[in-house]
Amino acid sequence: MKLFHALSLFFVLLVSSHAFAVEPDEMLSNPALEARARAISKQLRCMVCQNESIDESQAPLARDLRVLVRQRIMAGDSDTQIIDFLVSRYGEFILLKPPLSWNTLALWGAPPALLILGILMIVVVERRRAAGRPAAEAAHLSAAEEARLAEILHTDTAA
Amino acid sequence: MIPEIGHYALMLALGVALIQGTMPIVGARSNDPLLMSMAVPAALAQFVFVAISFLALAECYVTSDFSVFNVYENSNTTMPLIYRLTSVWGNHEGSMMLWVSILVFFGALVALFGTNLPAALKANALGVQAWIAAAFELFILTTSNPFLRIPNAPLEGQDLNPILQDPGLAFHPPMLYLGYVGFSITFSFAIAALLEGRIDAAWARWVRPWVLAAWMCLTLGIAGGSYWSYYELGWGGFWFWDPVENASLMPWLAGTALLHSAVVMEKREALKVWTVLLAILAFSLSLMGTFLVRSGVLTSVHAFATDPSRGIFILAILIVFIGGALSLFAWRAPLLKQGGLFAPISREGALVFNNLFLVTACATVLIGTLYPLALEALTKEKISVGPPFFDATFGPLFIPLMIAMPFGPLLGWKRGDLVGAAQRLLAAALLGAVALAAVFAATRGGPVLAPFGVGIAVFVMAGAVTDVVERTMVLRLPPRAALARAIGLPRSIWGTAFAHFGIGVSLLGIVSVTAWGSEHLAEVKQGGSLNIAQYQVTFGGILNRNGSNYQDLIGHFTVRRGGELIGTMEPSRRTFPDRGMATTEAALMSRGVSQLYLSIGDPNKDGSLPVRLYFKPYVLLIWLGALLMFFGGALSLSDRRLRVGAPRPAKARTAKPALQPAE
Numbered sequence: 001m002k003l004f005h006a007l008s009l010f011f012v013l014l015v016s017s018h019a020f021a022v023e024p025d026e027m028l029s030n031p032a033l034e035a036r037a038r039a040i041s042k043q044l045r046c047m048v049c050q051n052e053s054i055d056e057s058q059a060p061l062a063r064d065l066r067v068l069v070r071q072r073i074m075a076g077d078s079d080t081q082i083i084d085f086l087v088s089r090y091g092e093f094i095l096l097k098p099p100l101s102w103n104t105l106a107l108w109g110a111p112p113a114l115l116i117l118g119i120l121m122i123v124v125v126e127r128r129r130a131a132g133r134p135a136a137e138a139a140h141l142s143a144a145e146e147a148r149l150a151e152i153l154h155t156d157t158a159a
Numbered sequence: 160m161i162p163e164i165g166h167y168a169l170m171l172a173l174g175v176a177l178i179q180g181t182m183p184i185v186g187a188r189s190n191d192p193l194l195m196s197m198a199v200p201a202a203l204a205q206f207v208f209v210a211i212s213f214l215a216l217a218e219c220y221v222t223s224d225f226s227v228f229n230v231y232e233n234s235n236t237t238m239p240l241i242y243r244l245t246s247v248w249g250n251h252e253g254s255m256m257l258w259v260s261i262l263v264f265f266g267a268l269v270a271l272f273g274t275n276l277p278a279a280l281k282a283n284a285l286g287v288q289a290w291i292a293a294a295f296e297l298f299i300l301t302t303s304n305p306f307l308r309i310p311n312a313p314l315e316g317q318d319l320n321p322i323l324q325d326p327g328l329a330f331h332p333p334m335l336y337l338g339y340v341g342f343s344i345t346f347s348f349a350i351a352a353l354l355e356g357r358i359d360a361a362w363a364r365w366v367r368p369w370v371l372a373a374w375m376c377l378t379l380g381i382a383g384g385s386y387w388s389y390y391e392l393g394w395g396g397f398w399f400w401d402p403v404e405n406a407s408l409m410p411w412l413a414g415t416a417l418l419h420s421a422v423v424m425e426k427r428e429a430l431k432v433w434t435v436l437l438a439i440l441a442f443s444l445s446l447m448g449t450f451l452v453r454s455g456v457l458t459s460v461h462a463f464a465t466d467p468s469r470g471i472f473i474l475a476i477l478i479v480f481i482g483g484a485l486s487l488f489a490w491r492a493p494l495l496k497q498g499g500l501f502a503p504i505s506r507e508g509a510l511v512f513n514n515l516f517l518v519t520a521c522a523t524v525l526i527g528t529l530y531p532l533a534l535e536a537l538t539k540e541k542i543s544v545g546p547p548f549f550d551a552t553f554g555p556l557f558i559p560l561m562i563a564m565p566f567g568p569l570l571g572w573k574r575g576d577l578v579g580a581a582q583r584l585l586a587a588a589l590l591g592a593v594a595l596a597a598v599f600a601a602t603r604g605g606p607v608l609a610p611f612g613v614g615i616a617v618f619v620m621a622g623a624v625t626d627v628v629e630r631t632m633v634l635r636l637p638p639r640a641a642l643a644r645a646i647g648l649p650r651s652i653w654g655t656a657f658a659h660f661g662i663g664v665s666l667l668g669i670v671s672v673t674a675w676g677s678e679h680l681a682e683v684k685q686g687g688s689l690n691i692a693q694y695q696v697t698f699g700g701i702l703n704r705n706g707s708n709y710q711d712l713i714g715h716f717t718v719r720r721g722g723e724l725i726g727t728m729e730p731s732r733r734t735f736p737d738r739g740m741a742t743t744e745a746a747l748m749s750r751g752v753s754q755l756y757l758s759i760g761d762p763n764k765d766g767s768l769p770v771r772l773y774f775k776p777y778v779l780l781i782w783l784g785a786l787l788m789f790f791g792g793a794l795s796l797s798d799r800r801l802r803v804g805a806p807r808p809a810k811a812r813t814a815k816p817a818l819q820p821a822e
Contacts, residue, residue: 096545
């Protein structure tokens with residue numbers, strides 16, 4: 001459904017005449033510092049857009065933030081200092097990767113918890129089914145015997 | 160007159176849907192063949208009425224009837240015919256019309272080709288299908304009427320959003336909807352089985368072609384959307400973990416799981432309850448995708464609250480159908496008898512493993528997509544869940560799945576030989592390891608995980624080949640005998656091999672473009688050059704060109720490799736005066752399966768041009784892999800055992816076991 005993405009972009013375009021995300025005139029001349037700025041930008045959300053990082057976004061706000069990030073880099077701040085500064089200013093909404101906290105415990109915990117739950121469910125169902133199998137049938141043939149029987153039947157029909 | 164005919168036909172369709180939703184189900188309960196047989200003509204009539212309605216709307220667009228508000232808002236006489244036609248579904252009302260049209264089209268197909276279905280199952284399934292149709296027809300008629308007139312018709316319409324004026328719109332939404340709505344059939348069959356309280360392997364055989372067809376369309380729809388955003392949005396991203404994309408990925412994941420569990424059910428009568436649940440979930444997720452996109456709830460909880468009529472209506476549909484289906488499932492599922500025991504290490508076991516990881520991945524996407532909404536609604540706190548979250552959680556879930564995938568087809572039913580399968584996969588594993596080592600050596604200092612990604616991708620591809628090699632015994636038999644075996648292999652085996660191979664191909668593309676793509680941002684003056692990979696791109700100058708309803712400002716570039724001219728690229732800024740909007744039209748140059756990607760911004764006053772130049776290594780493999788998956792699905796669908804309306808006759812199954820190839 002890029003349709004919706006396109007529509008959200010459409011609103012962005014309405015307020016912006018800029019063509020791109022990061023523009024050449026914003027870039028730092030030192031490639032190492034610029035690379036740092038890009039890496040930081042990719043983790044920050046453009047807050048007026050739909051799920052876009054400020055690195056991708058064309059909105060003026062994103063541009064301001066990109067320039068701000070670069071100013072802080074030039075001022076000698078570390079990556080964490082810059083991100084902390086932006087979080088203190090705009091809240092955790094700006095982070096595309098939500099930090100682990102009480103609020104996001106369920107979010108980060110869900111995938112492993114679900115996987116474990118799924119495995120447990122499979123084991124329980126398997127156990128219950130094995131237990132629920134008619135005792136007579138189970139006593140009748142062992143697994144190995146059953147396999148042997150299947151093998152005999154198979155060779156018989158294939159011949 | 161035409162819009163009124165369309166409007167009226169839609170009302171008639173709603174009336175027919177109400178009949179189709181009650182009489183056949185009552186008939187199935189009271190075992191009345193006459194009532195049950197009403198389902199078929201009703202489904203066909205329903206299709207005819209909705210088709211009339213849809214064609215009426217299309218006619219309004221083609222003839223630019225601006226007295227219809229919907230046409231006035233989304234079309235324009237200067238637009239080429241193809242975009243006037245595609246703009247039928249390039250808006251909310253029209254896209255819902257397309258949704259319902261596809262829904263009743265599938266219903267008509269079941270009615271026409273399901274001649275060998277048990278009468279009660281068919282009556283119930285078509286009845287459930289009619290309830291879905293009725294709900295959406297009511298939704299269109301009450302909240303999203305596309306046939307609304309304007310008293311004084313304007314002379315000219317507004318324009319379709321320029322981003323949507325693209326061949327992508329002709330292809331992407333219909334494919335996606337074919338997939339979404341295709342799962343409605345499996346849903347209806349699942350509900351029908353629950354209503355009857357009876358389900359068997361034959362059910363899986365009837366349902367599997369529908370699952371396959373829906374899955375194929377969804378695969379192509381998602382891949383098409385991904386390619387569309389890749390070239391249209393101007394920075395060459397192919398997947399954004401956007402909530403709207405996630406909305407289409409979730410049914411795909413559930414559908415893929417369903418596809419595999421239905422195999423187990425068909426062959427071994429096991430996993431019945433689980434398959435029914437997946438069939439319900441796959442369509443529920445499709446419905447939820449529709450809700451997420453159509454209600455505006457994604458932009459903000461508040462945006463949803465300010466114009467709630469549509470959102471509330473779809474939410475009600477969602478609650479009634481999903482809630483109803485799951486309640487029915489909880490009530491009736493215990494009636495369904497389980498069959499087919501199997502050992503943990505077996506083909507069934509491998510497919511359970513597949514389902515476990517696919518469903519967990521699907522749940523992860525679901526939680527990641529809805530969590531910010533839920534948190535904001537509960538605590539007023541706003542957080543973002545973006546690509547880094549999905550990369551960190553979805554990736555680790557997919558890796559075990561990829562590694563396990565080649566083992567599945569090599570394991571026997573009921574009880575498999577893991578060591579034997581591992582031995583047969585030795586060559587594939589070695590190939591993967593060699594690829595890993597080679598890539599690692601060649602890209603020292605690059606991304607650390609990427610070589611492992613390549614290794615896994617190669618293992619997956621080689622594993623898919625191994626399956627076919629083993630079955631045809633091409634290495635052990637003389638060529639002629641192997642060829643005979645290859646021809647004799649069921650097409651579903653070939654389908655599996657192609658689809659699995661395709662996954663490996665896509666993975667290879669994703670890994671290489673993510674890890675080794677390069678980017679060059681600069682402002683170039685006329686005659687200036689940029690270097691990327693082994694290519695030199697020179698800016699020749701700016702051209703202006705007029706299209707039917709737009710103006711292009713084109714940057715003309717020549718591309719050289721080692722001094723030799725290999726072509727030109729013409730990215731543009733496209734301005735649409737009717738809306739005062741501009742789009743970025745990137746230029747793409749394919750070199751094998753890699754691409755050069757060039758897009759430009761507005762020229763500066765000094766005549767220089769801001770340029771974004773990318774080299775995307777192996778990027779086309781991403782979509783090529785999807786095409787292979789689609790092709791694999793098509794092969795499987797053409798397998799005569801699965802062909803709609805041609806289940807394997809019982810006689811052949813028992814009398815001629817020798818004709819059934821070993822599996």
